[in-house]
Amino acid sequence: MQTLNHNTHYDTKESKNFQLSLPMNVDDLIGADESDRTLIEITERLDYQKLNASYKRLPKGDQATPKQMFQLVILGFMLGIYSTRKLESACRHDLRFIYLLHSKPAPDHNRFYRFIKFRLQGEVLEPLFYQRVHDLKETERFRFQIFLWREPK
Secondary structure, eight states, rough: OOOOOTTTTTTTGGTTOOOOOOOHHHHHSSSOOHHHHHHHHHTSOOOHHHHHHHHHHSTTTTTTOHHHHHHHHHHHHHHTTHHHHHHHHHHHOOEEEHHHHOOOOOOOHHHHHHHHISSSSSHHHHHHHHHHHHHHHHHTOOOOOOOOOOOOO
């Protein structure tokens, strides 16, 4: 019969694989007025058919969806993050990006590059942009005015 050693210390070099994990709800750590909550509210109403159609096969279940990739890129741009490597790093360390990923692994910088370069092009991006403008007009959150540009004489 084996006896249990109650004096085991888990902070020694022999116990490298021990990690305390707590069930953490990231939703509680994100404020109600954070930019990613606003972004989710805005992007949930968009139609992503053309974006999804640009893929021959959609990513696997454990990878970020095209909609999530769009949200991550837009959030990064909103925060002044334009580098694909910095986007990848933000997905690993920034709670706002982790929240958008819903506990999926962070996309690498090559995936961000391919998404921006080959997916967010005119025929995919324009409809998403116009849907947002139409949504702003319908919810009356934004007042549209027509400005006429006249060449100086």
